[in-house]
Amino acid sequence: MSEQPDLVVLEGVHKWYGDLHALDDVNLSIAKGEVVVVIGPSGSGKSTLCRTINRLETIDRGTITIDGRPLPSGGKPLAALRTEVGMVFHGFNLFAHKTVLDNVTLGPVRVRGDAPDEAEQHARSLLERVGVGDQADKLPGQLSGGQQQRVAIARALAMDPKVMLFDEPTSALDPEMIKEVLDVMVDLARRGMTMVVVTHEMGFARTAADRVVFMAGGAVVEESAPEAFFGSPQTQRARDFLSTIL
Ligand code: ADP
Ligand code: MG
Secondary structure (H helix, E strand, O other): OOOOOOOEEEEEEEEEEOOEEEEEEEEEEEOOOOEEEEEOOOOOOHHHHHHHHOOOOOOOEEEEEEOOEEOOOOHHHHHHHHHHEEEEOOOOOOOOOOOHHHHHHHHHHHHOOOOHHHHHHHHHHHHHHOOOHHHOOOOHHHOOHHHHHHHHHHHHHOOOOOEEEEEOOOOOOOHHHHHHHHHHHHHHHHOOOEEEEEOOOHHHHHHHOOEEEEEEOOEEEEEEOHHHHHHOOOOHHHHHHHHHHO
16 A cells, blocks of 8 residues: 555564563554554563663664664764654653743754744644643643643654654543543544554543554563454453453
8 A cells, every 4th residue: 555664663672671571572563643552561561662662772682663764872863863752651751940831842942953932832832732821831840740741742742753652641640630631642643643652541542542552571462453452352361451451
């Protein structure tokens, strides 16, 4: 169909922490615009997988390419890669002593050299889009957790990433704030963003995922469309996992 190579491709990826085989022969190919939800028990390698994609962690074997190019190992190319791969963690990781607006403009101005007024305009429209346009001049600590996480999403988007990685973005939030963050993510998915989302929010997986990847013991054990995965999981491990969370 399409001539375009997949945007993110992991081939035969292995990662060890000492004796611990954290990623065990992971092969994963993510098309442009695809939303992949990664689920699995605690310690199965989901965070490690995310962190290798923007090279917060190195890998010991295999290859990872983004847009056809292998991940750079350092220097300016690595800094450039990190702008192409946006990441949102469960902690909000905002700069506590900078305003919300500054949090969003800092990367574009300092890393990419955007003109400050352009960066500000872009930041304000992104803050508006994630529903916190009126919080721009506050400090992160004055915002709710859900608002802070939406600022974190706007901050990542400000770099015009090719792909967004979310590692349990709602796990630190009070229940009433989970939906407002998931809604922003669903909107992002509908706009065609390529996304890798580690989450236990099965409602999000059902609504927004093109594909569910189930990990266990560092390996991808199952990979299928959400209906198939939730309707008829193929492995006992997946069935056991689903029975603990559903
Ligand atoms: P998950 O996100 O699925 O809970 P992780 O990717 O965080 O799993 O961890 C996978 C395994 O690697 C776990 O056994 C974890 O304890 C181990 N691990 C993760 N990070 C490190 C680290 N920096 N050093 C040593 N072991 C680690
Ligand atoms: Mg994790």
